[in-house]
Amino acid sequence: MRSRLVFRPLFTAGIVALGLLAVPRAARADGFVTPFVGINFGGATNTNLTNAIDDNSRVNYGVSFGWMGAGIFGAEGDLAYAPRFFAPGANIGRTNVFTAMGNVIIGIPFGGQSGGGIRPYVVGGVGLLRTNVATSLQALALDRNSFGWDAGVGVNGYFSDHFGIRGDVRYFRDFSVSDVNTAIGVAIGQGRLDFWRGSIGFVVRY
Secondary structure (H helix, E strand, O other), X not given: OHHHHHHHHHHHXXXXXXXXXXXXXXXXXXXXXXXXXEEEEOOOOOOEOOOXXXXXXXXXXXEEEXXXXXXXXXXXXXXEEEOOOOEOEOOEEEEEEEEEEEEEEEEOOEOXXXXXEEEEEEEEEEEEEEEEEEEOOOOXXXXXXXXXXXXXXXXXXXXXXXXXXXXXXXXXXXXXXXXXXXXXXXXXXXOOOEEEEEXXXXXXXX
């Protein structure tokens, strides 16, 4: 009789434990930081200002940071810098483009929000496109801040709870008309400034 009295609490505890294991874990938020490097291509990338010389450098680098809530929806800040965006020309030195975007992310965490797995996603938002042009003509001011948007797709591949890699392709476009100076034939991306960015990065998840 005593052995039965001891067995019943143990049996009940075992059933409760199994029940707790069977209950799905609550979705949690996870943050991430992703330093990356990539290339710009298409659109106005490396277009000539005037009498351009050959310059094939299209490298960009930057960092993305943000969080994903419930594993599907999230927000991201994305900062990137391209030190040689336009090709140089007469009286025009190197030019660069800096982007600072605030984005919304929608992704699906295959494999869950911990351990190994992959998370394909779509991303898009709005922010700043800053163009800086080095020129020897003091009267010519081509530096500009403009409002623009970006949209793209990518995938995060995780090796563990905290580390992984990211592949990402995005399109950037300026809302406003680009600067044109007909006096010396300098045109920055006739019409609107637009380009693609492909990148690969190292993901730290926390």
